Amino acid sequence: PECGRGTLRMLLPDNPRIVAFVRSFEDEHVLVVANLAGSAQYAELDLAEHAGARPVELFGRTEFPPVGDLPYLVTLGPYAFHWFALTRQETDAPVQGAATGGPVPAIELDGPWDSVFEGAGRRRLEGLLPDHLRQRRWFPGKDRAIASVRVADVVHLTSRGAAVPSYLVLVQVRFREGEPATFALPLAIVGGERADALLSELSLGVVAELRRPGGDTRVLSEALWEPAASRALLDRCRSRRPRPGESGALVGSPTPALRRMASDLADQDVSVLRGEQSNTSVVVGDQAIMKVFRRLEPGTNPDLEVSRYLNDQGFEHVPPLLGAVEYEAERHEPITGAILPGYVPNEGYLWQHTIDALSRFYGETFDEVPPDVPAASHPLDQTDVDLTDVALRSTGPHLEVCDLLGVRTAQLHRALAAPIGDPAFGSEDLSLLDQRSLHQAMRSAASRTLGSLRKRLGDLPPEAAEQAAALLAREADLLDRYKPLREGRLGGRRIRTHGDLHLGQVLFTGRDVVFLDFEGEPLQSITERRLRRSPLRDVAGMLRSFHYATLVGLRREEERGLLTSGSETAQRAAAWGRAWYGWAAGRFLGAYLREAGDADFLPSDPQSLRTLLDAFVLEKAVYELSYELGNRPEWSWIPLAGLLDTLAAGDGSP
Numbered sequence: 001p002e003c004g005r006g007t008l009r010m011l012l013p014d015n016p017r018i019v020a021f022v023r024s025f026e027d028e029h030v031l032v033v034a035n036l037a038g039s040a041q042y043a044e045l046d047l048a049e050h051a052g053a054r055p056v057e058l059f060g061r062t063e064f065p066p067v068g069d070l071p072y073l074v075t076l077g078p079y080a081f082h083w084f085a086l087t088r089q090e091t092d093a094p095v096q097g098a099a100t101g102g103p104v105p106a107i108e109l110d111g112p113w114d115s116v117f118e119g120a121g122r123r124r125l126e127g128l129l130p131d132h133l134r135q136r137r138w139f140p141g142k143d144r145a146i147a148s149v150r151v152a153d154v155v156h157l158t159s160r161g162a163a164v165p166s167y168l169v170l171v172q173v174r175f176r177e178g179e180p181a182t183f184a185l186p187l188a189i190v191g192g193e194r195a196d197a198l199l200s201e202l203s204l205g206v207v208a209e210l211r212r213p214g215g216d217t218r219v220l221s222e223a224l225w226e227p228a229a230s231r232a233l234l235d236r237c238r239s240r241r242p243r244p245g246e247s248g249a250l251v252g253s254p255t256p257a258l259r260r261m262a263s264d265l266a267d268q269d270v271s272v273l274r275g276e277q278s279n280t281s282v283v284v285g286d287q288a289i290m291k292v293f294r295r296l297e298p299g300t301n302p303d304l305e306v307s308r309y310l311n312d313q314g315f316e317h318v319p320p321l322l323g324a325v326e327y328e329a330e331r332h333e334p335i336t337g338a339i340l341p342g343y344v345p346n347e348g349y350l351w352q353h354t355i356d357a358l359s360r361f362y363g364e365t366f367d368e369v370p371p372d373v374p375a376a377s378h379p380l381d382q383t384d385v386d387l388t389d390v391a392l393r394s395t396g397p398h399l400e401v402c403d404l405l406g407v408r409t410a411q412l413h414r415a416l417a418a419p420i421g422d423p424a425f426g427s428e429d430l431s432l433l434d435q436r437s438l439h440q441a442m443r444s445a446a447s448r449t450l451g452s453l454r455k456r457l458g459d460l461p462p463e464a465a466e467q468a469a470a471l472l473a474r475e476a477d478l479l480d481r482y483k484p485l486r487e488g489r490l491g492g493r494r495i496r497t498h499g500d501l502h503l504g505q506v507l508f509t510g511r512d513v514v515f516l517d518f519e520g521e522p523l524q525s526i527t528e529r530r531l532r533r534s535p536l537r538d539v540a541g542m543l544r545s546f547h548y549a550t551l552v553g554l555r556r557e558e559e560r561g562l563l564t565s566g567s568e569t570a571q572r573a574a575a576w577g578r579a580w581y582g583w584a585a586g587r588f589l590g591a592y593l594r595e596a597g598d599a600d601f602l603p604s605d606p607q608s609l610r611t612l613l614d615a616f617v618l619e620k621a622v623y624e625l626s627y628e629l630g631n632r633p634e635w636s637w638i639p640l641a642g643l644l645d646t647l648a649a650g651d652g653s654p
Contacts, residue, residue, distance in 0.1 A: 013043035018076070020045055022086070031055060033074055034081035044071035047086075055084035061147045061176045104199060104219075106209045113189045113218055114165060116210055117154045125208065125220075126151055129171060132207050133183070138278050138294040140523055145176040152182060155245030155327075157223065157232040165189045166229035168250065168337070170296065170327070182296045184337060186233065188223035195219040224292065230270040230282045234290055237323035237340045238262055248329030250337065258322040258340065261287065278522040284343075288322055292338045293519075296327065299526040301336035306416070306496060306518035309425055315415045317408050318515050319344050347510050350405070351503035351549065354584075357398035358553030361580060362573050364394040366563065370575035378649040379543060380610055382582045383590030395580060401513075402546075402584045405506065406591030408513050409542065410599075413535040417495040417601050427493040427601055428532055432486075434494065439485035442619045446482075449626045450475055456629055460636060467640035477647055481618060484611045491603035492612065494532035501538040502545035535601050536609075539592060540616035543585050544624065544642060550581040551638045617646055 006025030013020060017037040023030045029050065035041045047053075047067045055064040055072075064084065076082065107116055107124045115121050129149040133139045150172045157166040166188040174180045187207065190198060198206050198219050205222030223229035238258055242249035258265075268285025282290040293301060307321045319341035326334040347353065368390050387396065417427045453468050460468055471478070484490070498505070499520030507514040520529035554577050557563045563570045596602055603609045624639035 011045050011047075013045055015041055015043040017041050018043040018074075020074075022047075022050075029053070029086040030058070031084040031086055032081070033076065033084075035076035035079060038078045040075065040077050042073060042075040044073050047072045050086050053086040056087050056176065058083040058085055061174070063145060063176050104206055104209050106211050107220070109210055109212050113210060113212075114167075116189075116208075116220060117151065117167070117169070122151055126171075128208055129185075130173075132205075133171075133173065136205070136294075138280060139183070140278065140295065141173065141175060141181070144178065147174040147176050149173050153245045153247050153327075153329075155243055155248070155250050157186065157229055157236070157243075162228065162232075164194075164226050164228045166223040166226065166232055168233070168245075168327075170245075170248075183294050184292065184296055186223035186229060186292070187220055188226045188229050189218050189220055190226065191218045194226075224272050224280055224282055227270050230272075230290070233292070233325065233338060234265065234270070234282070234284065234340070236325045237290070237338065242328070248327050248332075250325055251328050251334075252323060252325050254323040255321060257320060257342070261322070279519075284340075286343055286345075288340050288342050289319075290338055290340050293336060295522060296335045296337065297526045298333035298335055299530070300334070301339070301519060301526060302496075302499060302529045303517065303519040304336050304339045305424065305530070306498075307339065307341065309422065309496075310412075310415060313415050313418065313420070315412070317412065317513060318518075344507055344514050345509065346507040346514065348508060349504050350401070350506040350508045350513060351545070353401070353508045354398070354503055354546075354549045355553050355556070357395060358549060358577075358580065359557065361395045361398075362553065362557050362576065363562070365390060365576045366569050366573045368572075368576075370572055371579050377582055378610070379582065379585035379589045380606075380613070382586030383593070385583065385586055387583065391579070391583065395583070399583055399587050401508065402587040403591040405513055405542070406588040406593075407595045408515070409501070409538065409588075410592045410595035412498070412515060413495060413538070413596065413601060414599060416497065417493070417535075417599065424530070425496050427495045430490070430492045430494050430534055432489045435485040435490065438615070439482050442482045442485070442615060442622075443479055445619065445626070446478055446622050449622050449629070450478075452626065452629055456633065459633060461634055464633070464637040464640060467637055467644060471640055471643055474644075474647055478618065478643065481647070482615055485615055490608035490612050491605060492534055492536070492608075493601040495535055495601050496530075497533050497535055497538045498541075499529055499533075499538075501541040503542070503549060504545070534612060534616070536613050537616045537619075539589065540613060540620050542588060543617055544620045546585045546588065547581055547642050547645075548624075548638055550577045550584075551641065553577070614646060618643065621646065 006023060009022045009024070011020040011022065018033065018035060018041055020031070020033045020043065023032070031047070033043070033045070048069060050067050051069055052066060054066045056062070057064065067086070074082070105128050107121055109115050109121050116125055126149050130146040133141070133146070133149070151169060152172045153170040155168045157168055158164065166186065169185045169187050170182055171185050172180055172182050189210065195218060198221050199209070205225065207220045210218040210220055236243060236250050237252045238254045239252045240254070242251050265284055265287055268287050271283050273281040273283055273289070279294050280292045282292065284290060291303070304324050307318060310318045311321045322340040322342050324336060324340065325338040327337050328334045371388055416425060419426045450472060454472060457465060457468055498515060498518055500517065505515065505517050507516060554563070554573060557573065558565050558570065563573055603612060621639045621642040625636060625643065628636040628639060
């Protein structure tokens with residue numbers, strides 16, 4: 001409307017080749033700038049009355065720096081023009097939710113309850129979804145400005161007329177910068193006392209209160225918290241009959257095992273597993289766990305693809321795959337919406353098992369004299385280290401688990417590398433071109449992260465700031481460690497891998513280990529996650545996980561008051577921690593290499609193996625540092641320590 005009504009204010013820059021004006025209507029303003037010359041031009045515009053506004057280019061939705069009190073500088077190419085919306089900076093605070101305690105937004109409806117997905121109700125819902133999405137733990141775009149949200153499809157999960165109508169809503173999110181993304185948002189329409197309970201605990205995902213004439217109300221909320229909705233999605237896993245939506249359909253792919261246990265599943269309680277970051281899991285009694293993917297992309301999710309492959313190969317150290325649900329639309333690849341692995345009796349994740357073992361280890365050794373272990377030693381140099389009596393007594397059983405984990409990881413990689421004729425699996429050469437691509441990607445990521453570290457140096461706690469300064473002083477050394485990747489072929493082959501292997505992705509059954517979650521890094525595209533990679537990338541992820549556990553365990557002993565930071569006892573404990581990491585990482589790595597044997601997916605030359613492994617360890621630590629700087633700066637000391645230790649250990653060259 002501001003282009004056809006309202007006011008026009010001409011801006012008069014000193015450069016006569018630039019025409020600029022602002023069209024305004026009520027609180028909406030559009031800045032138009034045009035270059036009348038056949039050469040690049042610049043101009044300084046007087047936008048003082050719009051100070052604080054952020055110009056957003058209307059066609060590409062690119063955000064420009066906010067307007068200040070000084071003249072605003074713009075540059076344009078020959079005959080170029082730009083249209084900008086002058087928008088006030090939006091707050092990232094949600095409109096409603098447990099975090100704010102604010103009022104729940106309302107949607108007025110004239111028709112049935114499901115008319116919230118039609119016409120004016122749908123448009124109102126789309127307007128509320130940006131704030132709702134920002135509150136969800138699984139939503140990855142919290143630091144990106146949302147341009148718009150569109151409901152792309154609505155599929156009934158429950159039958160029409162159900163007491164708690166439930167739907168799978170596919171929402172497409174367009175960001176101001178970057179590619180759009182599609183997310184799965186199961187929603188339910190809830191009434192009665194359950195609706196009152198949801199309104200009192202907004203953390204369960206209330207989107208809006210629905211109102212109809214006469215005072216009748218319902219609540220629109222996240223559906224997976226409703227047992228009827230979870231069971232309805234579980235039923236989709238068991239049925240190959242399409243459940244149609246507006247433009248696509250949900251189709252199940254049950255395995256024979258799921259058909260055999262259908263009656264057992266029907267009697268199980270269902271509950272949502274709390275605390276997950278990128279997806280949502282529904283526990284089905286002691287029989288299965290249904291994992292619902294939130295970010296949806298065309299193509300088979302690696303979690304489904306790799307799990308199905310390993311089950312078909314008879315690999316015993318993954319959960320049995322019972323079924324899956326896919327969304328199919330004409331002229332598009334199927335999208336994996338959920339998978340249903342069987343439940344594996346266990347004693348918890350290996351991460352917690354390791355933290356508990358470290359707590360016992362620190363408690364039994366803090367008053368003992370630690371072994372003389374170099375401050376920075378390489379796990380490859382500790383694969384056959386003899387343990388002291390104190391170490392055998394205090395941590396021997398857990399180091400046997402590290403041995404077992406190394407064996408099972410090598411067996412996993414052998415299974416994934418097996419030549420069975422499936423074009424998505426098997427192995428390919430790790431060529432010099434592949435290595436050069438790795439070199440460029442690793443150097444670029446390291447440079448970006450160190451740039452961020454330099455900017456955040458003053459915001460870090462003293463311990464981390466000291467480490468950061470030391471790392472920045474060795475920036476050239478870090479980048480040089482990647483150079484061998486481009487200088488000559490190191491050997492080995494590329495295979496499908498776990499993609500995000502660490503102690504939190506492994507269950508401990510009491511006697512063995514089970515690998516979980518083959519989804520890979522959720523922020524990467526499915527195409528990227530399905531690429532073959534060196535299996536040493538998985539190995540490096542596990543080595544970094546052992547290092548994290550060592551330092552997290554030490555910090556928790558301090559938080560419990562059992563150690564005082566900086567004391568002589570704490571220094572002894574830190575020395576024991578360095579020793580424990582060397583033993584655990586060395587035992588894992590030694591067992592892995594022995595089990596892998598002469599597998600061609602590893603470099604045959606020991607120096608090449610070390611060079612490639614170190615590159616992946618550094619890459620992982622750089623990624624961890626980037627994550628911690630953006631999310632938990634107080635934890636950045638752990639990857640900083642890992643980077644400094646890896647650099648100090650040297651590259652193994654004579």
